[in-house]
Amino acid sequence: MASASPSIRVNHIGLPILEYRGEKSTLCPGCGHNAISERIIEAMFEMGVEPERVMKISGIGCSSKSPAYFMSRSPSFNGVHGRMPAVATGAILANRTMTTIGISGDGDTASIGIGQFVHMLRRNLPMIYIIENNGVYALTKGQFSATADLGSVLKSGVVNKLPAIDTCALAIQLGATFVGRSFSGDKKQLLSMLKAAISHKGTVMLDVISPCVTFNDHEGSTKSYKFMQENDEPINEVGFVASFDEIEVDYDSGKVFEVEMHDGSSLRLHKLLADYDPSDKANAVRTLMEAQENDEILTGMFYINTEQPTYLDLLNLVDEPLGTLPESLTRPPRSALDALMAALK
Amino acid sequence: MATGHLAPVQQPGARSAQTRVVNDFSINIATVNGSGSQSANSVLMKSIFGMGVPAGGKNLFPSNIAGEPTWFLIRASKDGYVARKRDSEILVALNPASVEDDLRAVPAGGAVIYEENMNLDHARGDIFFYPVPFDKITASICPEVKLRKLLKNMVYVGAVAQLLAIDLSVVESGLRRQFAKKQKVFEQNFGAVKAGFDYARDNLAKRDPFYIERMNATAGKIIIDGNAACGMGAVFAGVTVVAWYPITPSTTVIEATIDLLKKLRVTPEGKATFAVVQAEDELAAIGMVLGAGWAGARSMTATSGPGFSLMAEFCGLGYYAEIPGVIINVQRAGPSTGLPTRTQQADLLSAAFLSHGDTQYPILLPGSVKECFELTQAAFDLAERLQTPVFLLSDLDLGMNNWISEPFDYPSKPLDRGKVLTAADLERLGGEFARYRDVDGDAIGWRTLPGTPHPMASYFTRGSGHDDEAEYTEKPEKYQAVMERLARKFETARQLLPAPVAVRDSGSKIGFLAFGSTDCALRESIDQIKGRYGQDVDYLRVRAWPFAQAVHDFVASHERIYVVEQNRDAQLASLLKIDLTGGIAARLRSILHYNGLPVDAESITEEFAMKEGL
Numbered sequence: 001m002a003s004a005s006p007s008i009r010v011n012h013i014g015l016p017i018l019e020y021r022g023e024k025s026t027l028c029p030g031c032g033h034n035a036i037s038e039r040i041i042e043a044m045f046e047m048g049v050e051p052e053r054v055m056k057i058s059g060i061g062c063s064s065k066s067p068a069y070f071m072s073r074s075p076s077f078n079g080v081h082g083r084m085p086a087v088a089t090g091a092i093l094a095n096r097t098m099t100t101i102g103i104s105g106d107g108d109t110a111s112i113g114i115g116q117f118v119h120m121l122r123r124n125l126p127m128i129y130i131i132e133n134n135g136v137y138a139l140t141k142g143q144f145s146a147t148a149d150l151g152s153v154l155k156s157g158v159v160n161k162l163p164a165i166d167t168c169a170l171a172i173q174l175g176a177t178f179v180g181r182s183f184s185g186d187k188k189q190l191l192s193m194l195k196a197a198i199s200h201k202g203t204v205m206l207d208v209i210s211p212c213v214t215f216n217d218h219e220g221s222t223k224s225y226k227f228m229q230e231n232d233e234p235i236n237e238v239g240f241v242a243s244f245d246e247i248e249v250d251y252d253s254g255k256v257f258e259v260e261m262h263d264g265s266s267l268r269l270h271k272l273l274a275d276y277d278p279s280d281k282a283n284a285v286r287t288l289m290e291a292q293e294n295d296e297i298l299t300g301m302f303y304i305n306t307e308q309p310t311y312l313d314l315l316n317l318v319d320e321p322l323g324t325l326p327e328s329l330t331r332p333p334r335s336a337l338d339a340l341m342a343a344l345k
Numbered sequence: 346m347a348t349g350h351l352a353p354v355q356q357p358g359a360r361s362a363q364t365r366v367v368n369d370f371s372i373n374i375a376t377v378n379g380s381g382s383q384s385a386n387s388v389l390m391k392s393i394f395g396m397g398v399p400a401g402g403k404n405l406f407p408s409n410i411a412g413e414p415t416w417f418l419i420r421a422s423k424d425g426y427v428a429r430k431r432d433s434e435i436l437v438a439l440n441p442a443s444v445e446d447d448l449r450a451v452p453a454g455g456a457v458i459y460e461e462n463m464n465l466d467h468a469r470g471d472i473f474f475y476p477v478p479f480d481k482i483t484a485s486i487c488p489e490v491k492l493r494k495l496l497k498n499m500v501y502v503g504a505v506a507q508l509l510a511i512d513l514s515v516v517e518s519g520l521r522r523q524f525a526k527k528q529k530v531f532e533q534n535f536g537a538v539k540a541g542f543d544y545a546r547d548n549l550a551k552r553d554p555f556y557i558e559r560m561n562a563t564a565g566k567i568i569i570d571g572n573a574a575c576g577m578g579a580v581f582a583g584v585t586v587v588a589w590y591p592i593t594p595s596t597t598v599i600e601a602t603i604d605l606l607k608k609l610r611v612t613p614e615g616k617a618t619f620a621v622v623q624a625e626d627e628l629a630a631i632g633m634v635l636g637a638g639w640a641g642a643r644s645m646t647a648t649s650g651p652g653f654s655l656m657a658e659f660c661g662l663g664y665y666a667e668i669p670g671v672i673i674n675v676q677r678a679g680p681s682t683g684l685p686t687r688t689q690q691a692d693l694l695s696a697a698f699l700s701h702g703d704t705q706y707p708i709l710l711p712g713s714v715k716e717c718f719e720l721t722q723a724a725f726d727l728a729e730r731l732q733t734p735v736f737l738l739s740d741l742d743l744g745m746n747n748w749i750s751e752p753f754d755y756p757s758k759p760l761d762r763g764k765v766l767t768a769a770d771l772e773r774l775g776g777e778f779a780r781y782r783d784v785d786g787d788a789i790g791w792r793t794l795p796g797t798p799h800p801m802a803s804y805f806t807r808g809s810g811h812d813d814e815a816e817y818t819e820k821p822e823k824y825q826a827v828m829e830r831l832a833r834k835f836e837t838a839r840q841l842l843p844a845p846v847a848v849r850d851s852g853s854k855i856g857f858l859a860f861g862s863t864d865c866a867l868r869e870s871i872d873q874i875k876g877r878y879g880q881d882v883d884y885l886r887v888r889a890w891p892f893a894q895a896v897h898d899f900v901a902s903h904e905r906i907y908v909v910e911q912n913r914d915a916q917l918a919s920l921l922k923i924d925l926t927g928g929i930a931a932r933l934r935s936i937l938h939y940n941g942l943p944v945d946a947e948s949i950t951e952e953f954a955m956k957e958g959l
Binding site: 019050051052053055057067068072073074075076077078079080083085086087088089090091092093094095097098115116119315316317318319321322323324325327329330331332334336337338340341344345 | 567
């Protein structure tokens with residue numbers, strides 16, 4: 001494949017961006033989810049990930065439809081509502097060599113799927129978990145989800161009286177090792193975070209505020225484009241230099257928190273919030289809780305830990321995919337059965 | 346517990362002069378849950394087995410950690426019958442809380458070995474009483490108070506062995522195997538056995554007619570429970586991903602699997618060729634199984650009633666998106682929480698149609714521990730061949746109790762990994778790949794696995810409406826075409842599933858149909874019916890749904906069919922009524938047993954005789 005003409009830009013494995021595209025989106029024009037799909041395409045293209053080496057897994061909802069709209073060359077599994085983590089876990093165990101991206105929504109994650117979500121976090125399963133968060137159930141025409149902020153107002157005038165679940169605070173507390181929040185309208189921040197996410201070994205949990213233009217983009221919504229443009233407060237500016245990039249940028253180390261990723265890439269977080277240290281778990285949770293109390297919407301990289309073993313490390317698996325191990329490795333020999341039988345006589 | 350027949354009070358001594366009852370009786374050991382009697386019970390059962398006498402054990406235990414009554418039934422049967430015997434002739438009474446009921450259940454002419462301080466000997470005049478001061482004996486041989494509770498169990502092993510004339514040397518060698526690597530523990534336990542044995546020899550005059558005599562009917566045989574056999578089957582089927590949530594009575598399937606995987610499936614470099622995940626619930630367990638099956642693993646879970654219900658939605662996805670996976674359901678008594686530690690065969694209908702919409706699943710129905718081993722392996726091959734979740738329905742009786750069996754055979758065929766296209770295949774096809782297209786006429790498409798290095802390899806797996814290229818569709822004709830192919834695929838399954846077993850084919854006009862663990866009681870009942878009434882009855886044991894043509898033929902060639910099963914709602918008969926054509930379903934009658942205890946032969950025989958007017 002990829003016999004691109006010289007005029008078309010190709011990535012470092014020789015593929016044009018076209019090879020990362022999906023089918024035409026059937027989501028509403030202007031839906032934040034479409035912008036997120038675009039950033040995923042760009043990130044995978046720029047990182048030179050082979051499309052065949054990516055598994056796309058999703059649950060149910062508008063967000064979960066979106067894997068159809070990026071990377072058609074990647075195998076995809078659109079499962080049942082709230083259960084993407086389980087499917088992803090099984091698929092990753094069967095083939096640990098793949099890069100796995102899970103797409104979920106706020107209902108899919110924070111309500112029906114909260115049980116699986118928290119246990120996936122505990123396991124530090126190596127995958128990228130994206131919540132396309134619009135605070136609302138759109139396919140059923142606009143009910144609040146569990147990430148809707150306290151006091152936000154539905155189109156119908158209904159006011160949300162329950163506190164929002166902060167999926168980032170939850171993820172940090174429970175064991176995810178790469179946690180951040182972005183906004184579908186912030187191309188630069190989201191793209192950098194996605195590229196770093198591809199380099200990370202462990203659970204990446206990205207909560208991406210993604211306005212629903214049909215049911216939650218009005219005055220009084222805290223998940224609207226307008227609200228986010230006015231209230232988005234990045235705690236750091238996310239920069240990413242891939243291992244294969246030759247560009248060296250000078251930076252002031254006092255103002256930048258640098259993280260070396262396990263593939264040799266570099267994540268550079270320019271501090272906006274004074275002395276914010278994204279390797280400090282307790283501080284990260286405290287910062288998020290304080291922000292929630294003050295009605296602030298923080299974005300950026302909240303927490304990163306590149307040392308924590310993943311679930312695959314704990315299982316001590318062979319390097320090859322379990323799914324395609326030959327029979328010689330998976331069926332014990334006759335002598336093994338003979339010995340078992342002898343012991344039962 | 347079963348109720349015995351209380352004969353009028355008579356002098357038991359008169360009866361003891363009658364014929365000896367050799368190698369054909371049942372022992373009921375009544376203890377308190379948590380008293381550590383399990384290894385003693387096992388030693389006693391294996392001692393009978395060691396005497397060459399066919400023996401089996403059934404643990405009737407409460408859903409409780411400690412304190413509630415529990416019973417262990419050991420049946421010795423020279424004829425090789427392994428079902429629960431309705432009445433146990435010998436009672437070992439160690440639990441004051443249940444002794445009144447336990448005593449009432451002993452049939453006339455039976456014997457009771459009991460803790461002396463319970464003062465039972467005037468309770469009935471038609472059975473033999475053997476008081477044994479278990480506590481005193483135990484105290485005399487064991488200075489450590491903490492150990493006494495456990496060793497007391499071994500004292501009754503010794504006393505029972507002496508009364509039944511079991512060779513002490515056989516008990517000794519059984520005990521030695523039980524505590525193979527723990528010489529001190531062996532010595533303590535054998536000391537207790539011997540103390541009980543000596544007490545009985547010196548103080549109890551044998552009056553009852555029950556004896557164990559040496560036979561040669563167990564040479565080469567093994568003793569194993571069905572759950573361990575399922576675990577073994579999974580390992581020899583090359584399972585690679587196991588996801589589960591603990592639930593009685595299926596837990597030991599996975600524990601046995603893990604145990605064997607750790608022994609047999611670690612590379613010389615110390616790496617695991619398997620992954621086991623204790624999931625957060627059954628929803629996650631089945632999701633992991635399907636995720637793994639989709640990505641090419643041989644994946645499995647084991648569960649029971651409530652967990653099986655939770656798996657419904659995902660199984661429907663597995664059916665519609667055509668993803669392999671093996672689900673072992675060790676049935677317990679429902680509905681709801683039901684009786685978690687009692688047996689039933691009442692998940693057959695829910696298994697057949699689990700999940701909303703039109704769904705169907707192949708179901709395998711092992712009737713013995715050997716079939717637990719063989720059909721678990723078959724389940725993996727069938728799941729990948731048919732690209733669907735496959736259910737294996739065992740039950741608590743088969744799964745958690747000890748059964749005598751021929752040793753298991755090493756699989757004779759290589760693993761069947763089903764229809765999977767490689768990159769080279771795709772290259773040859775010029776990229777012509779439609780995931781759900783029936784290119785072979787068997788209604789099974791070809792699939793690719795994630796990671797196949799070819800730009801045309803990927804497809805979009807979804808539980809929403811799709812066409813044969815796996816594209817989303819709501820078009821009526823395209824949706825319907827897939828549903829119709831799935832129905833045809835089920836007919837392919839019918840051809841591939843294990844055939845029923847014609848257990849008895851005498852040319853009778855009456856037939857029995859049954860599945861699973863009902864088999865052992867039914868075989869015995871057929872002999873009883875022949876012996877008592879001279880009536881031959883044919884018997885076909887069903888091993889899979891959808892039913893093979895041979896099941897239809899069996900019904901068609903008999904005037905009356907009794908479907909014997911362990912549930913209230915006649916679930917096998919109901920499935921038969923759905924499947925049978927031409928009005929022959931009217932020939933079906935039911936014999937049902939559903940009180941939580943394993944079915945026994947007498948109950949079947951009596952109901953059959955009543956319904957037949959014999």
